Amino acid sequence: MPADLTPAVPALTIAGLRKSFGSNEVLKGIDLTVAPGEVIAIIGKSGSGKSTLLRCVNGLETFQHGTLEVDGQALAQDNAAAMRALRQRVGMIFQSFNLFPHLTVGKNIMLAPGLVRKLPADVLLERARRLLERVGLAEKFDAYPDQLSGGQQQRVAIARxxxxxxxxxxxxxxxxxxxxxxxxxxxxxxxxxxKEGMTLLMVTHEMNFARKVSDRVIFMHQGRVHEQGPPERLFADPQTAELRQFLSSLQ
Amino acid sequence: MVEFTLWDILRNLLFAARWTVLLSLIAFVGGSLVGLLLLIARLSTHQLLGRAVAAYVQLFQGTPLLMQLFLAYFGMAMLGAQTSVWTAATLALTLYSSAFLTEIWHGCVLSISRGQWEAGQALALGFIEQLRHIILPQAGRIAVAPTVGFLVQVVKGTALTSVIGFVELTKAGTMITNATFKPFVVYSSVALLYFLICYPISAYARSLERKLDAR
Incomplete structure (x- = not known):
């Protein structure tokens, strides 16, 4: 398991993170370290703060207390240039795909690298084709998002x-x-x-997938990391009543 | 006494109609440019700026255009500026249009889902890049029909500039009436000319709406 290798710089370090929406505190002090290449599945009831935690990592949500470091770089919420640099290192895929409906699949993929990285057109084109091939949609380069199925749209979003x-x-x-x-x-x-070693943080309801792919499962409950561990242990032998109840509610 | 034929009346009105069209175009183009800047200010994360724009919109929507024209005309004179009716009319109409266009466009932008902004943010695009490449192209499609529709309001709004002495279609109509004593013929012609300017615009707005809905 990659976590055992204790690398010098963690991919992600979260310490004492607290986040409130108004008077409602949704994250009540999160501590989490993720090693490069580690695959983390975050599970829990809706409202447990798991999506909010994820959105804090790339600055879609701001937080009030605590620190968050990506690859050793502290997240600076008020520094536009630093946020731009951070977001180039952290990609995000959404529940509702959020492809740009007015652009073709190819242009969806090429937009950000063209604007942010200023890559030349031929490099962009080559990269977009290669990525589409990788997600099995090479022939959809010129299609518009609304011509694709949901699964195809989500694969384009991954390529993007x-x-x-x-x-x-x-x-x-x-x-x-x-x-x-x-x-x-x-x-x-x-x-x-x-398998290729991408560091993944995924909020998921697919327990079988979490069990199969993740190195570590994190169970969130009421804004805290309630229990965590390798999937085989966590699913087979939950230590807390809350996790036991959550798992049995899925049956 | 000189006899005025219908052609004399129409010819003179047509000359004046040029200024109605020109004034409308200036107000519309000027209003669009100012309106776009106001839209960007309103959408920015700067709270005070957004509230200032909202207040600006309320001010122009909550007062008669006629008062705005008076205030532009007499207000500029009071400030010691050399005012012509041209400057006063274009200034007032430009500001008036900018307020309404900003409001129309703001509604169109709000109709684009938040996920589109977030996808742009997550891909490290800046605010202006998100606006230019993601939000405005989508909001623009929705905005075309109401924007063109508003142009009709601007054309008719220019009639009010006759009150501060701007010689456009309506003012020319009044002047010709005073010379010919044929108010019904003259004002019918004036109305017809307004209709001939406005009808094609609203017909175009409808066809655009249909075309964009179809896609």
Whole structure:
């Protein structure tokens, strides 16, 4: 397991992170260290703060207390240039895909590397084609998002995130909006990424997938990391009543 | 006494209609430019700026255009500026249009899902890049029909500039009436000319709406 290698610089270090929406505190002090290449599955009831935690990592949500470091770089919420640098390192995939409907699949993928990295057109084109091939959609380069199935759209979204060459991917319930028969094709892409050593932080309801792919499962409850551990132990032998109850509610 | 034929009346009105069209275009183009800047200010994360724009919009939507024209005309004179009716009319109409266009466009931008902004943010795009490449192209499609529709309001709004002495279609109509004593013929012609300017615009707005809905 990658966590045992104790690398010099963790991919992600979160310490004492607290986040409130108004008077409602949704994250009540999160401490978490993620090693490079580690695959983390975050599970828990809705409202437990798991999506909010994920969104804090790339600054889609601001937090009030605590620190967050990506690859040794502290997240500076008020520094636009620093946030831009951070977001190039951390990709995100959303539950609702959020592809740009007015752009073709190819342009969806090429937009950000072109604007942010200022890559020349031929490099962009080559990269977009290569990534589309990797997610199995080479022939969809000129299609518009609304011509694709949900599973295909989500695979394009993965290719779009990868085009920025991130060191870490955040996956926010990426199969929850999909018809059951389309879930597999998306998870297969994510599994391949995990095998290639991508650092993954995924909020998921797919327990079988979490068990199969993740190195560590984190159970969140009421804004805290309630229990964590390797999937085989966590699922087989939950230590807390809350996790036991959560797991049995899924049966 | 000189007899005025219908052609004399129409010819003179047509000459004046040029200024109605020109004034409308200036107000519309000027209003669009100012309106776009106001839109960006309103969408920015700067709270005070956003509230200032909202107040600006309320001010122009909550007062008659006629008062705005008076204030521009007499207010500029009071400030010691050399005011012509041209400057006063274009200034007032530009500001008036900018307030309404900002409001229309703001609604269109709000109709784009937050996920589109977030996808742009997550891909490290800056605010202006998100706006230019992701939000405005989508909001623009929705905005075309109401924007063109508003142009019709601007054309009719220019009639009010006759009150501060700007010689456009309506003012020319009044002047010709005073010379010909044929108010019904003259004002019918004036109305017809307004209709001939406005109808194609609203017809175009409708066809655009249909075309964009179809895609």
């Amino acid at each position: 995130a990868l085009a920025m060459e991130p060191m870490m991917l955040l996956c926010d319930e990426i199969t929850s909006a999909l018809d059951p028969e389309l879930v597999g094709e998306v998870l297969a892409v994510v599994e391949a990424l995990a």
